[in-house]
Amino acid sequence: NTTINDILKQLAIETNNPAYSTGNSWGKSTSEKLIDSYSPVDGQKIAAVAMATEDDYNTVIETAQQAFLSWRTVPAPKRGEMVRQFGEALRANKEALGTLVSYEMGKSLQEGFGEVQEMIDICDFAVGLSRQLYGLTMHSERPSHRMYEQWHPLGIVGIISAFNFPVAVWAWNTALAWVCGNVCIWKPSEKTPLTAIACQHIIEKVLKANDIPEGVSNLIIGDRAIGELLSNDGRVPLVSATGSTKMGKAVGAAVGARLGRSLLELGGNNAIIISKDADLDMSIIGAVFGAVGTAGQRCTTTRRLIIHEHVYDAFVTKLVKAYGQLRIGDPLDQNNHVGPLIDKDAVASYLDSIEKCKAEGGKFLVEGGVLTGEGYTSGCYVKPCIAEVKNDYKIVQHETFAPILYLIKYKTLEEAIALQNGVPQGLSSAIMTLNLREAELFLSTQGSDCGIANVNIGTSGAEIGGAFGGEKETGGGRESGSDAWRAYMRRQTNTINYSDTLPLAQGIKFDL
Numbered sequence: 276n277t278t279i280n281d282i283l284k285q286l287a288i289e290t291n292n293p294a295y296s297t298g299n300s301w302g303k304s305t306s307e308k309l310i311d312s313y314s315p316v317d318g319q320k321i322a323a324v325a326m327a328t329e330d331d332y333n334t335v336i337e338t339a340q341q342a343f344l345s346w347r348t349v350p351a352p353k354r355g356e357m358v359r360q361f362g363e364a365l366r367a368n369k370e371a372l373g374t375l376v377s378y379e380m381g382k383s384l385q386e387g388f389g390e391v392q393e394m395i396d397i398c399d400f401a402v403g404l405s406r407q408l409y410g411l412t413m414h415s416e417r418p419s420h421r422m423y424e425q426w427h428p429l430g431i432v433g434i435i436s437a438f439n440f441p442v443a444v445w446a447w448n449t450a451l452a453w454v455c456g457n458v459c460i461w462k463p464s465e466k467t468p469l470t471a472i473a474c475q476h477i478i479e480k481v482l483k484a485n486d487i488p489e490g491v492s493n494l495i496i497g498d499r500a501i502g503e504l505l506s507n508d509g510r511v512p513l514v515s516a517t518g519s520t521k522m523g524k525a526v527g528a529a530v531g532a533r534l535g536r537s538l539l540e541l542g543g544n545n546a547i548i549i550s551k552d553a554d555l556d557m558s559i560i561g562a563v564f565g566a567v568g569t570a571g572q573r574c575t576t577t578r579r580l581i582i583h584e585h586v587y588d589a590f591v592t593k594l595v596k597a598y599g600q601l602r603i604g605d606p607l608d609q610n611n612h613v614g615p616l617i618d619k620d621a622v623a624s625y626l627d628s629i630e631k632c633k634a635e636g637g638k639f640l641v642e643g644g645v646l647t648g649e650g651y652t653s654g655c656y657v658k659p660c661i662a663e664v665k666n667d668y669k670i671v672q673h674e675t676f677a678p679i680l681y682l683i684k685y686k687t688l689e690e691a692i693a694l695q696n697g698v699p700q701g702l703s704s705a706i707m708t709l710n711l712r713e714a715e716l717f718l719s720t721q722g723s724d725c726g727i728a729n730v731n732i733g734t735s736g737a738e739i740g741g742a743f744g745g746e747k748e749t750g751g752g753r754e755s756g757s758d759a760w761r762a763y764m765r766r767q768t769n770t771i772n773y774s775d776t777l778p779l780a781q782g783i784k785f786d787l
């Protein structure tokens with residue numbers, strides 16, 4: 276339709292797009308292989324993108340290596356100025372880019388805009404940071420000596436991002452990495468290559484306007500093979516990867532084998548504890564948005580509700596009623612709450628998880644299923660569903676990227692916390708309670724074992740200012756706010772002697 280065509284035009288998306296860009300120019304791949312990007316919204320092919328070859332990859336790496344030599348000498352606040360302009364360019368393109376995110380990935384338009392807002396927010400954050408990047412100073416035990424530490428850039432940062440946040444997660448990484456003085460190579464998900472092409476066109480204008488050398492912002496389109504090249508490449512000191520635990524284990528192992536650094540943001544299996552002292556109406560909003568937002572495809576999606584036995588029936592009645600009001604359909608239509616899953620493979624895995632849950636004894640209070648008929652021809656629209664389960668079912672221990680919500684009943688808060696922590700993943704968690712003792716216990720060392728723990732807020736929708744990431748199989752990395760920038764730099768301790776003697780530390784005497 277015309278709106279989408281206008282948007283593709285505004286974002287400079289062509290029918291056939293090149294396989295890579297080193298910033299100011301797009302490279303012509305030697306490969307004939309193409310990735311076709313289909314919209315899960317209506318099943319239409321949007322456009323095609325060439326896949327990069329290993330030669331293309333090496334061209335990108337060599338250009339990036341060269342660029343780093345000059346980019347690292349640009350003062351950090353000047354690098355921040357480029358990021359500030361990038362934030363401005365994103366503001367100007369928010370509507371178009373947010374709409375393309377919604378159309379190519381399938382999340383609601385509001386969430387598409389929200390995702391671009393996250394990019395703008397991290398740019399603002401990074402601009403301020405560019406005048407900080409603080410090291411500490413400490414007192415030397417030796418007279419007339421000064422000790423301090425400083426932070427230097429690493430070099431090339433490889434960014435592997437997932438389809439569910441096709442643009443924001445790149446921005447979290449790249450905005451910080453740039454102000455820190457690194458150059459970046461982005462390998463987006465092959466399920467959402469066009470939003471990545473659009474982002475590269477947006478930054479391209481900023482790079483040109485500021486005479487930034489080729490190689491500071493690189494995009495490379497490919498599948499797992501490109502991810503493997505990045506992970507195994509000693510020229511890439513840091514690989515930041517977002518996606519499944521399976522992918523993260525492969526990346527972490529490959530990068531670890533060469534003693535490189537990886538920053539992993541992997542699967543979640545996030546729960547909300549609904550206490551007997553919860554505000555139930557507020558809890559419903561948190562739980563429903565958490566479970567069905569982005570059609571259950573956020574790493575922070577609420578997958579489990581752990582509900583106190585005293586409020587169980589009342590809460591579940593409200594919850595089932597709320598699910599009955601959900602409107603599923605075209606995510607570009609703002610009347611709808613839930614859009615499609617990313618593709619038919621995701622639909623198959625959703626159906627398979629429902630079957631597995633039933634086989635283990637799960638009792639469905641709201642049945643799932645694939646929607647057919649008008650408006651659902653892409654075959655990617657599914658019904659959000661709810662099942663009563665036991666926490667130790669195999670399927671409940673596993674992250675299914677779909678709107679399947681599991682209910683578990685509890686008696687004591689200690690038991691609820693044990694259930695909440697009793698999964699291999701450790702990303703996000705929440706408790707709904709108006710009881711101070713419960714809230715504080717949940718946040719204490721005996722409480723949630725996750726990287727994110729909230730009170731009276733759901734599990735998803737984190738702000739940029741905090742460090743984002745999780746423990747256990749979530750991978751341990753932290754991105755975005757707070758001091759997450761340190762992951763993109765190397766620390767150096769410096770001791771300077773401005774006396775005319777050379778005293779040794781620890782009082783050691785060494786006279787010649």
Ligand code: UN1
Binds near residue numbers: 734735738
């Ligand atoms: C993700 O799903 O990979 O906290 C990121 C949230 C979003 C980011 C999710 N700000 O839900």
